[in-house]
Amino acid sequence: MKPFTLAEIAAACGGTYVGSDDMRTATVTSVERDSRQVREGSLFLAIPGERVDGHDFIQICYDKGAVCALCEKAPENAPRPYILVPSTLTAVKQIAKAYREKFDIPIVGVSGSVGKTSTKEMLYAVLSQKYKTHKTQGNLNNELGVPLTLLSMPADAEAAVIEMGISGFGEMRRLAQMAQPTICVLTVIGCCHLENLGDRDGVLRAKTEMFDYARPGAAFILNGDDDKLATVQEVQGRAPLFFGLNKSNRCYAENIENNGENGVRCTLCLDDTRIDVTIPAIGSYMVSNALAAIAAGKLLGLSDEQLKNGVEAYQTVGSRANVIKTNSLRIIDDCYNANPTSVKASLDTLRNFDGRTVAILGDMKELGTDELALHFETGAYAKQIGIDRVLSAGPLAKELARGANDSWFETAEALIAALPGLLQKGDTVLVKASHSMHFETIVDALKTLTVSGG
Secondary structure, three states: OOOOEHHHHHHHHOOEEEOOHHHHHOEOOEEEOOHHHOOOOEEEEOOEOOOOEHHHHHHHHHHOOOOEEEEOOOOOOOOOOEEEOOOHHHHHHHHHHHHHOOOOOOEEEEEOOOOHHHHHHHHHHHHOOOOOEEEOOOOOOOOOHHHHHHHOOOOOOOEEEEEOOOOOOOHHHHHHHHHOOOEEEEOOOOOOOHHHHOOHHHHHHHHHHHHHHOOOOOEEEEEOOOOOHHHOOOEOOEOOEEEEOOOOOOEEEEEEEEOHHHOEEEEEEEOOEEEEEEEOOOOOHHHHHHHHHHHHHHHOOOOHHHHHHHHHOOOOOOOOOEEEEOOOOEEEEOOOOOOHHHHHHHHHHHOOOOOOEEEEEEOOOOOHHHHHHHHHHHHHHHHHOOOOEEEEEOOOHHHHHHHHOOOEEOOHHHHHHHHHHHOOOOOEEEEEOOHHHOOHHHHHHHHHOOOOOO
16 A cells, blocks of 8 residues: 555544554555454454444454554454544545545546446456556445455556446445546446436436546546437537447447357457457457457557557456356356346347357346336347247246246246256356346356256
8 A cells, every 4th residue: 555644544534543642653554344354554444234243353453463443433442543433434435535546547437337347357458558557356346345446556556447336326426536537437328226226317327427526637438339328428528439339439340250259359440540359258248348448548558569468368257258168068157247238238149159049047136117027128139139048037037038938937946957958968058147146056057967969
């Protein structure tokens, strides 16, 4: 970390510092919410939770070398300083904002209904060709994850890519207030979190709250193929840089050739730049993600060679379009999350594979009053584009099955039990549902399943 004293931290969050005066100038080496990660010099965040209260671990953290605790109630017999605040969660956001302001570097804020994590990884791969780049780890993209990401930024960071996820109005404003992006990237305005946001116009309003706290002179890189984002003609007096597959965008792609597991070949075009690349990913949607990264990289002074090397260095993360081969099947593990837009994009990817295609789909959450119609429409889309089988599980997914005119199971367990009779050797099987459906159990079952026929 850059030097960050206890006095600075207390001032940033308006907390009450309790401890010796000589410790006010002590600096922290890391900020941790998990007592298991605490080390010498850490600031420990005592966060009360539903099942575990961080305040119960303050003494353990002092024993492990924590220099200070940020807490809502005073610890007994504290051997080292603590900072008392009304809300640890509110305080850590204020502290993260103060720490971010120690950096005068490009910070790219990334959001969208679909593809924000894969775009974040693509941006990281590209920018890392020129800069020592910091990025969001895992799913740390919410009102606790973003401040933790900012507070883990090393002193020598030269750029950062911060993923920003929301589910309601006002959240993006609070995230952007901390991150203060110098480049804002928005991927797609889709049907997600409609329970809180109402409709896609609501999603657009919530996502573009990012612009309110972008640094003066910031750049705005938006997907011009998205009908909602295309309506944004000016931000802070500047025209956005639009990217997309359509040649009407300033940054666009030509000669797209999807070769399944062998990647996606295309030519990425921006002004006078034309770069031939092979994207090491299975989905054509990754072309858009690469275009966003190319646009950001070009603005930040990367050479054409660095841009090409960055795109081709991309690596997928976790359960996001991860291809697994067994003796019987090819599995596309994409079960991290789902909404109608992302499921359709995954179905488009699935149909690019040779042989029989099978989609195993589950409930998509937080879709509001139109949730049943959206499930039906998604199932109908799978049938329309020629997916051979659509197997679904979950109460809402019953409408998916109706739309696809195919098989439905009440639970994932019931679907797993039926798989041997439904699949054939050589099938390509997509698995996708909202994270709370725990479809990773289906992926695990497929890995060990032996099927015949085909």
